[in-house]
Amino acid sequence: MKRVYLDHNATTPLHPEVLEAMMPYLTEKFGNASSVHSYGREAREAIDEAREKVARLIGARPEEIVFTSGGTESDNMAIKGVAYLMRERGKGNHIITSSIEHHAVLNTCKYLEKKGFEVTYLRVDKYGVVDLDQLVDSITDKTILITIMHANNEIGTIQPLEEIGRIAKERGIIFHTDAVQTVGKIPVNVDELGVDLLSLSAHKIYGPKGVGALYVRRGVRLEKLIHGGHHERNRRAGTENVPGIVGLGKAAELAMKNMDEEREHLWNLSERLKRGIMERVEYVYQNGHPEKRIPNTINLSFEFVEGESIVLGLDMHGICVSTGSACTSGSLEPSHVLMAIGLRPELAHGSIRFSLGMGNTEEEIDYTIEKVAEVVERLRMMSPLYADAIKERRGRS
């Protein structure tokens, strides 16, 4: 069966050029980058080159890039690293974040609350944009860190990071962003955004799983998350994942090269998908900001149906989508993001995230529209709730 993959916010396929770049390091160039002999030196050079490419993608200096095992580790390293060091230095114990962060940030913050830190979870508006007034009001002289994601992984809404960066800088507060869903999709420049720490992940941008990076602005100090050898300028211990790092470097290079074209391609496809579904299906609502969103992500709530049932129904037709974050799939809780933007639980449970990628075509989108209409109609036909509700609404109108 032909498969249509529309779950790129969960993970992306490796770009063939990324795999090609990795292959020498999966075969003959297998050295440990810390070794002084020839195998070691060729690994070291490959890592240096990748570091430059990642730095270039986000407007950073190579020495500000620390390679990690992925976005989650980067978030942990940034948040715990600042929190512990600042508390030790007597600077305070208050962290500000938002209520719609990825669990890598949220659960790290919840953990820190148990360790004596205080955390403010900012509310968001109906589009998922954080409340800047509340941000300003929350800041105290104990505030040591603001951590706000760049774009939300479920609904795609982009946060006003420049403004948050200005607020943080004026008050001398360290500012971290989880940019896993924006790096490579929209322009990201650490100076323009005013961030001190930024997490990114390779496998969201056609790079390999198991590798990511943390941007650490020059001068920003962190307590280490992983202790051991003096890798990564003594900031992250562990033998470097050379093929993974090379893959991330190549993915960064390709993202930079293809970004303008891909943004337009994805925006057009996603708008086509949204319009197509809304024309064919009744009682559908878009979640997230209609314009200030990453170009590949459309989140829709389908009234009277379970999102999980739609996912499974579409899967039967080879179409791969999700109800929200892959990291929480299988959970019965409604999405914390959709609850935070004020959705009723029934609507939150009836939502689908379509996250598009490079390879998607208009043909795939049209096929998806058709199958979504079919699946939702079939599910609604089986729902007594739907029949009653329709009768009632039609009666009222």
Place this chain on the structure above:
Amino acid sequence: MKRVYLDHNATTPLHPEVLEAMMPYLTEKFGNASSVHSYGREAREAIDEAREKVARLIGARPEEIVFTSGGTESDNMAIKGVAYLMRERGKGNHIITSSIEHHAVLNTCKYLEKKGFEVTYLRVDKYGVVDLDQLVDSITDKTILITIMHANNEIGTIQPLEEIGRIAKERGIIFHTDAVQTVGKIPVNVDELGVDLLSLSAHKIYGPKGVGALYVRRGVRLEKLIHGGHHERNRRAGTENVPGIVGLGKAAELAMKNMDEEREHLWNLSERLKRGIMERVEYVYQNGHPEKRIPNTINLSFEFVEGESIVLGLDMHGICVSTGSACTSGSLEPSHVLMAIGLRPELAHGSIRFSLGMGNTEEEIDYTIEKVAEVVERLRMMSPLYADAIKERRGRS
């Protein structure tokens, strides 16, 4: 130039069958294992299969295996995980380790000392075997963890884990071992060794870099190192590195299959290397235990020469060896392991680790013997220290 790779304790090449097993997951089977659709399910199945293979290699149950980004992360997760949880439960704050651990353990312990834990660093004898009497004497009612490596990465000495395991069990103390250098090389069975936690790494056994595992005995609880999604049964957050995990699984399977043959092969080659060098070169001493060692590792001290110079001299002939741990190469400090076994600093500075692997041949070993003799002779000829010493010794005898 032909290259002879004798630095397998730093890292190993990917086994071609490992790469072959990984390839589908680097190409068409790219799903996120947490996704519920078909791409996700095939990734999940691959991880489950790999988990069984890793468990089988060490005599564990699949659900006791937690995949990590490598040996260093596994060590951090085990040691910090036990330390923080046990302290919180009021069980104590004392950790016992050895003075010759890998830096992933040593530096984690040093970090914990700053956080209010007490650490005993056991001494070792001239072969690098930990002092069991001192171990028993060190235990107090505050002791929460014993962490002793299985075999040393620099000198290859195998520790009496069964006895340590018995001591730990009798006293109800959790026992962790860094088995990065033994898993896949010699039989490792978690029940026979009596360990509760065991770190292993893929890239030391012909698997990929950037992936490892921590064995966690059923019932042993840890505080998490990396917070986020509910991956790995809620023990280690972050999108699973599917190709890496599949590679580790395949490497475990191959290690099990090839172990008996490889042990003999490596033991014979390494003895041939040692004998050959000792016959050709004067003033050479073996470091580590002559019998209780992993079969692939020979560490030799060459009097009157710098190990670093030998490494570079051999590199000119395409031979790749190291002075000790790759993780500390470039450091000017003498090896903490060699100092702990009582070597004079000059001898510690003059040591070379030869760590052999599957692909090595007798021909390569003979070539190495010849080149070691040449390089060491040339270096000694340039050393006034050597000339004086020889004169003096010959005069005495």
